Amino acid sequence: MTGYMAEMRKLVGHKTIIQCAASIMCVDDKGRVLMGKRSDNHMWGYSGGSVEIDEYAEDCAKRELLEEMGLIAEELEFFYVNSGPETHYIYPNGDEVSNFEIIYICRKWSGEPKSVDGEMTDLRFFSYDEIDIDQISPPIRPVITKFIEKMKSVK
Template identity: 35%
Template sequence: MGRTEYYHDPKAPKANTLIPASNLLVVNDEGAILLQRRRDTGQWALPGGAQDIGESPAQCAVRECEEETGIVAEVTGFLGVYSNPEHIIEYTDGEIRQQYEAVYIGRPVGGKPTVNEEADGVRWVHPDDLDKLDIHPSMHEQIGHYLTGAYPYLG
């Protein structure tokens, strides 16, 4: 399913859904951050996705991380809640979603970076190299809050 993201765009369509989702900002012992390159947008992002019934937001973040990157991680902290009415994601099936993400901080405990049907690239990125990648502004915001210690963010 394809998607188009709108970020502070007055031409964005009106949202018709709000789905709880979780991201996991995983940091290894060298201080590098785990990122995946999304197949649907081509941009680098934190692993994350929609929460399933029967799991907590933290469990969702851990599951999505392993599914999307091959890295098994554990939650070590909470970065914040990100729900910006000016960040709209339009899917090809007609769903138009307002961003809503609970973002956790984690550390790797197993696995290895692995591409899959959702991500055509998975890698550890040192903070000094983040500006070399095409990263969506909402992900830059989340990573920036982590790097500056401006959390928990309750936006």
């Protein structure tokens, strides 16, 4: 952990912090979403992370995608705001957060998916009917549920 959140953790320890985050769900032309297995809780998730001071949410989401999955986002579309009690989470290291997360969908990117910073392993695309919600990282389950609903309604 670096940047703003690392500085806040020095001040508050493991106490709950409101975590403002931005994330990207890369969706391919078959409607599949790219996810990686998180190295901290060994559950599946998309790329995303904490917004730094004065950083635009879109820039944060793009930065996180590059850092975690090695892809450059070329176009973003707003998808969802994930907040509320369902997003309260305690990381395996004991850090506690209440998430406020802006999620974008990216259908146009460049590069090949690869784990860059070690936060994610086993990157792969999932169709909505392959996703096991119990294997999704808990604070993003509402987002994945919304994504599945959206994909079912398109069919």
